Every structure is written in structure tokens, then in C-alpha cells.
Amino acid sequence: MARSLLLSAAFALVLGTATELRGAEMVWSGLVIAENVAQPHPIPPELTGIERPLKRLFGYNQFQVIGQSRKALQTGQEDWLATSKFFGLHVDARGESQAGYVLNLKLYKEKELLLETDAKLSKRSPLLIKGPQVGGGQLLLVLVVQ
Numbered sequence: 001m002a003r004s005l006l007l008s009a010a011f012a013l014v015l016g017t018a019t020e021l022r023g024a025e026m027v028w029s030g031l032v033i034a035e036n037v038a039q040p041h042p043i044p045p046e047l048t049g050i051e052r053p054l055k056r057l058f059g060y061n062q063f064q065v066i067g068q069s070r071k072a073l074q075t076g077q078e079d080w081l082a083t084s085k086f087f088g089l090h091v092d093a094r095g096e097s098q099a100g101y102v103l104n105l106k107l108y109k110e111k112e113l114l115l116e117t118d119a120k121l122s123k124r125s126p127l128l129i130k131g132p133q134v135g136g137g138q139l140l141l142v143l144v145v146q
Helices: 002-023 045-058
Strands: 025-035 062-073 079-083 087-096 100-109 112-122 127-134 137-145
Touching: 025 045, 025 079, 025 087, 045 062, 045 127, 045 137, 062 087, 087 137, 100 127, 100 137, 112 127, 112 137
Parallel strands: none
Antiparallel strands: 025 062, 025 137, 062 079, 079 087, 087 100, 100 112, 127 137
């Protein structure tokens, strides 16, 4: 009887862990420089699924990922950082719903806070935010549930 109970408990633990792992979702966060150039480079692999909306919404023909991060969300309460040489995007997930995640975003240029905002990241569409001008281009903040 004790062996049967122990086996049932172990099975429940494994089943619960498998369900938890299946429920985890990966979020890709990127700092992207968008520019118009005469001969654009191919779209980076991280952006292939959203190339059309990027071009349509922002009007640029070239996109370069300068910083990125991938984070597996287990609880919807995690935080992470995507960094480049000059910029950092701090993402603080504040909770999850069926539709997506509530996030607090902070964009830094070196140590200077440029932007702080709350946003909702949908599980069905990317979050695209226009940042400051950088040289001849524009910094974009891109978050995608994968």
C-alpha cells in the first residue's frame, strides 16, 4: 500500500512538472535599429515573422538587432534585461492573463532612464515600440511571445 501511494505521488509530481513546463512560454526581447538604406541587408532571423508589420508601421527597409534576450516565463512575474553597447531594456513581467502579459518596460541609454511605461504583450501579436532617433535611424523595442 505504501509503495502504491509513493508511486502515485511520484507520478503526480512528474505529471505536474510536465504540465508546468508545457505552460512556460518563451519571450524574445530585442533592441533593433531601423534604417532606410540603398541596399538593405536581409532581415535578421529573429524578425522574419514580423518583417511586414515592421516595414509597414515604421517605414524603414533595414532592421538590425543590436541587443536581445530570451526568457522563459514560468509564473508571469519574471524580469530580464536586453542590452546593447549603449542601450538597455529592462522588462518586468507583472502578471499573466489568457490574452498575454502585463509588463513594465524601462529603456536606458547607458545609465540614463529614457522611458518607463506599462504595456501589454499579447500572446498572438508582437509589441512594437518606437524609441529615440539613433544616427540616421530609429531604435525599436520589440517583444514577441514565441
